[in-house]
Amino acid sequence: MRRVRLPLLIMLAWALTALCAPQLPLTPDRIQLEHILGPPGRDALLGYDDLGRDIGARLAIGARTSFLVSLWVVGLSLLVGTLFGTASAYRGGWWDRVAVQVVDVFLAFPGILLAIALAGLLGPGLDNVVIALTTVGWVGYARLARAQVLSLRQREHVLAAEALGSRGGYIMRRHLLPLMAAPLIVEATFGVAAVVVAEAGLSFLGLGVQPPAASWGAMIRDGTRYLLVAPHMVLAPGLAMLAVVLAVNLLGDRLRDRLDTRLNDDTGMRE
Amino acid sequence: MLSYLLQRLSDACLVILGVVSIVFLLIHLVPGDPVEVMLGESASGADRAALRTALGLDRPVAVQYLDYLHGLLQLDLGRSIQQRQPVIDLVRERLPATGWLALVTLCVTVALALPLGIVAAIRRDTAWDSAAMGVSLLGVSIPNFWLGPLLILVFSLWLGWFPVSGREGAGAVVLPALTLGTGLAAVLSRMVRSSMLEVLHEDYLRTARAKGMGPLRVILHHALRNALLPVITLLGLQLGALLAGAVITETVFSWPGIGLLTIEAIQSRDYPVVQACVLLISTTYVVVNLLTDLVYAGIDPRIRLGGRA
Numbered sequence: 001m002r003r004v005r006l007p008l009l010i011m012l013a014w015a016l017t018a019l020c021a022p023q024l025p026l027t028p029d030r031i032q033l034e035h036i037l038g039p040p041g042r043d044a045l046l047g048y049d050d051l052g053r054d055i056g057a058r059l060a061i062g063a064r065t066s067f068l069v070s071l072w073v074v075g076l077s078l079l080v081g082t083l084f085g086t087a088s089a090y091r092g093g094w095w096d097r098v099a100v101q102v103v104d105v106f107l108a109f110p111g112i113l114l115a116i117a118l119a120g121l122l123g124p125g126l127d128n129v130v131i132a133l134t135t136v137g138w139v140g141y142a143r144l145a146r147a148q149v150l151s152l153r154q155r156e157h158v159l160a161a162e163a164l165g166s167r168g169g170y171i172m173r174r175h176l177l178p179l180m181a182a183p184l185i186v187e188a189t190f191g192v193a194a195v196v197v198a199e200a201g202l203s204f205l206g207l208g209v210q211p212p213a214a215s216w217g218a219m220i221r222d223g224t225r226y227l228l229v230a231p232h233m234v235l236a237p238g239l240a241m242l243a244v245v246l247a248v249n250l251l252g253d254r255l256r257d258r259l260d261t262r263l264n265d266d267t268g269m270r271e
Numbered sequence: 272m273l274s275y276l277l278q279r280l281s282d283a284c285l286v287i288l289g290v291v292s293i294v295f296l297l298i299h300l301v302p303g304d305p306v307e308v309m310l311g312e313s314a315s316g317a318d319r320a321a322l323r324t325a326l327g328l329d330r331p332v333a334v335q336y337l338d339y340l341h342g343l344l345q346l347d348l349g350r351s352i353q354q355r356q357p358v359i360d361l362v363r364e365r366l367p368a369t370g371w372l373a374l375v376t377l378c379v380t381v382a383l384a385l386p387l388g389i390v391a392a393i394r395r396d397t398a399w400d401s402a403a404m405g406v407s408l409l410g411v412s413i414p415n416f417w418l419g420p421l422l423i424l425v426f427s428l429w430l431g432w433f434p435v436s437g438r439e440g441a442g443a444v445v446l447p448a449l450t451l452g453t454g455l456a457a458v459l460s461r462m463v464r465s466s467m468l469e470v471l472h473e474d475y476l477r478t479a480r481a482k483g484m485g486p487l488r489v490i491l492h493h494a495l496r497n498a499l500l501p502v503i504t505l506l507g508l509q510l511g512a513l514l515a516g517a518v519i520t521e522t523v524f525s526w527p528g529i530g531l532l533t534i535e536a537i538q539s540r541d542y543p544v545v546q547a548c549v550l551l552i553s554t555t556y557v558v559v560n561l562l563t564d565l566v567y568a569g570i571d572p573r574i575r576l577g578g579r580a
Contacts, residue, residue, distance in 0.1 A: 104282075105289030109549075110556040111515030114293075117549045120537030121301050197414045201519055204416040205534055217416065224420045224523070228428045238417035245412040 004254050007247035014244050017060050018067030026057035029212045037230040047232040050222060055236050061214040062237060065203075066244070069126060070195040073133040074188050080134070081141025082184060086172055088142075089149035099146070106139040112198050119207040129208050133198055137191065144187055148180040155179075182259040189252040193245045200241055216241045275568055283561045287554055294550045295339050298542050299332070309352055309540045322352065326543070348550075349543035351536075358547045361532060368438060369528030372451070372521070373513055375444050377506070379452030380459055384502075385495075387456070388463025392471060393490060403460065410457025415516055419450045419523035436525040447524045451516050455509050462505045466498040473497070500570065507563030511556035518552075 031051050038048035046055040088099030106114075118132035152158060153176075161171050200217030202208040209215040216237040223233030298305055306323050307314075326349075327335045342349065348358040391403035426446060427435045433442045470476070471494060479489045518530035525531065529548055536544035 101285060101289065104286050105293065108286045108290050108557050109293075109553050110511035113515040113518060113549060113552055116518055116533070116537070117297060117545055118300070120534075120545060121297055121542070123302060193412070201414060201416055205519065205522060206538070220417055220420065224423075227420060227424050231424055234417070234420050234424070238421070241417065242413060245414075246408065249408060249412055 004251060007250040007254075010243050010247035011251065014063055014067060014247075018064040021060045021064040024060065026060055027054060028057040028061045028214055029053065037226055037233070039230070040232055046236045047230070049219070049233050050226055050230070055219070055233065058214040058219060059216070059236055059240055062216040062219060063240065063244075065126065065209055065213070065215045066196050066199050066241070069129060069133070069199040070192045072130045073137055073195045073199075074191045076130070076134045077137035077191065078141050078184065078188050081138040081143075082145045082177075082180070084138065085142035085145030085147075086149050086176065086180075089146040089153070090168060090172065090176075096146075099142075103139050103142050103146075106136070107143075109136070112136070112201060115198060115202065116205065116207065119202050124207055124210050126209055126213075129199055129202055132202070133195055136198075137195070140191070141184060141187060144183060145180060148183060149176055152176055152179055186252060186256045186259060189248060189255055193248040193252070196241060196245055196248070200237075272568070276565065279561060279564055279568075283557055286557055290553045290557065291340065291343065291550065292336075294546050294553070295336055297546055297549070298326075301542070305542060309542065325350065343550075348547040351541055351544050353536075353539045353541045353544075358544050361544060362529065362547060362551060365527060365529050365532045368526060369514070369517060369521070369530065372444060372447055372517060372526060372528055373510065375448040376451040376455070376513055377510070379448045380455040380509070381506070383452060383456035384459035384463055387460035389467060389490065389495065391460070391464040392467035395468065400464075404464070407457040407460050410453045410460075413453065415450050415454065415520045416523055418453060419446070419520060422446045422450060423524075436523075438527055443524075443526075447520050447526050450523065451513060451520050454516065455513060459502065459505060459509065462502050463498070466501045467494060470494050470497045500567070504563055504567050507559055507566075510559045514552045514555060 031053060032048065033052050035048040035052040037050055038052070040047040043054075046059060049055055049058065084099065088096045115132040115136045118135055119128055122128040122131060158171060158175050161175050166174075199208060200215060200220070203215035203217030204221045206218075206221065209218055211218070219237040220234050223230065223237070226233055301308055306319050306326070306328060310318060310322060323329050327338055330338075346359060348362065350356065351358050351361055354361060387403045387406065391400045394400050423435055423446065426432045433446050434440060437443060476489060476493055479493050480486075484492075514530075517526075517528060518533050520526070521528045521530035522534050529551060533545060533548040533552075536542075536548065
């Protein structure tokens with residue numbers, strides 16, 4: 001418990017900020033020309049950006065952006081991937097072979113590249129970011145779910161259920177999914193960190209949120225033009241993102257130790 | 272070995288065909304009419320019709336697909352709409368920059384990861400270990416598009432050691448390579464650590480120590496060499512991550528490579544160029560993975576025989 005307290009607090013702060021941001025008395029879009037590139041001070045704890053907007057307020061809205069996007073992307077990817085992987089492993093035969101081939105093709109696109117291309121072609125906007133990142137994200141869960149089902153199918157309680165004549169859907173729900181949950185949850189935790197960075201990355205490239213909406217990535221991009229005069233424009237969103245990503249990764253590590261799942265990540269690295 | 276080789280080759284060909292198909296379909300994902308999006312609203316009807324014919328969008332999708340495949344076989348990646356020249360020329364112009372960046376990044380990655388991983392392994396469960404692994408966790412978590420500007424701020428603007436952006440002078444490659452290499456080194460150092468830990472208790476190390484060999488020589492000559500195989504494999508796999516990461520890093524530093532070309536093409540809605548860049552990076556990734564697998568199988572017979580059992 002000792003080593004997860006700080007990460008948990010950061011996660012909690014992130015989620016609360018994200019959920020409460022619309023209710024808070026924030027003015028993220030109010031332009032104050034007299035404060036352009038103003039340093040942190042009493043009125044704005046984190047200073048002002050190139051249009052004289054309060055960076056602290058924009059940080060809160062950015063937290064909401066990244067929180068909602070990662071919730072949607074991880075949720076959708078988990079759903080699609082698990083269903084796809086489970087179904088293909090359970091059906092077997094040529095169905096499974098085609099499914100594996102499809103997964104392999106998606107995994108052949110390195111990292112965020114396919115998401116960049118998709119978001120670029122679909123056009124800017126958060127819904128397209130979610131579509132692009134889900135298109136890239138679901139395969140990891142599909143591969144994991146498939147591997148899990150393949151090994152769990154041979155367990156005695158599944159064989160017994162099959163011998164009793166239970167139908168496939170029932171076996172999946174009652175006998176397979178509960179046992180697959182632990183590794184999938186661990187994977188999803190790391191997935192949140194990846195999506196936070198990916199969303200910010202797309203927004204950094206100008207493929208994510210559109211102005212005046214705020215995203216940590218877009219804030220960093222705006223700030224790079226004023227690095228020398230107003231480094232706080234880049235530092236604030238970056239530190240916020242780093243805190244969230246570190247917290248999620250640390251929690252993921254702890255969760256993996258706790259649930260004792262051995263995972264292969266995309267680099268094929270074994271811990 | 273031959274059957275393993277053929278199997279891996281045919282797998283890779285299938286994957287590449289799948290990648291080509293997805294890249295081909297990308298242009299059909301553009302909402303609305305891609306020709307209209309590319310030319311803007313002010314274009315005349317004749318211009319649109321001309322571009323539609325040039326891209327082949329007026330023909331059935333199946334015919335377009337076969338044409339696309341046929342063109343690829345002859346290294347024809349289509350024509351750029353904005354630059355009005357063959358895409359392959361644009362790509363050829365940008366390749367050296369990305370290649371150089373990739374090479375320097377790999378050197379940076381190894382130079383960072385080896386000491387970090389080795390120190391963590393031989394000083395296991397000490398402050399050294401936690402510090403090295405803490406740095407590694409930080410390196411994994413820090414995104415390129417934030418680390419890049421930070422490095423620019425410190426080393427270009429404050430210290431003035433390196434140029435802010437572009438590819439002028441020999442020093443220009445340092446900051447982009449450092450930006451890209453940090454994340455890769457963070458992952459790699461964990462691998463170095465775990466594979467060092469595996470060999471550190473082997474008998475041949477005790478023998479080497481017993482005959483009076485110095486500790487540094489034992490580590491570098493006996494332990495590291497045996498721990499290096501999985502590390503090299505991972506390094507091969509990381510080249511793909513490097514190429515994908517280059518898209519963002521090259522944008523941060525205005526480094527004139529394939530990644531920046533991709534982003535420029537997306538911004539100017541030059542879809543044939545986007546398709547070509549995505550295709551090039553992905554197939555490079557597949558081929559490098561294939562080569563890594565084959566080299567590994569060539570060195571370690573357990574891999575190629577394991578598949579048959």
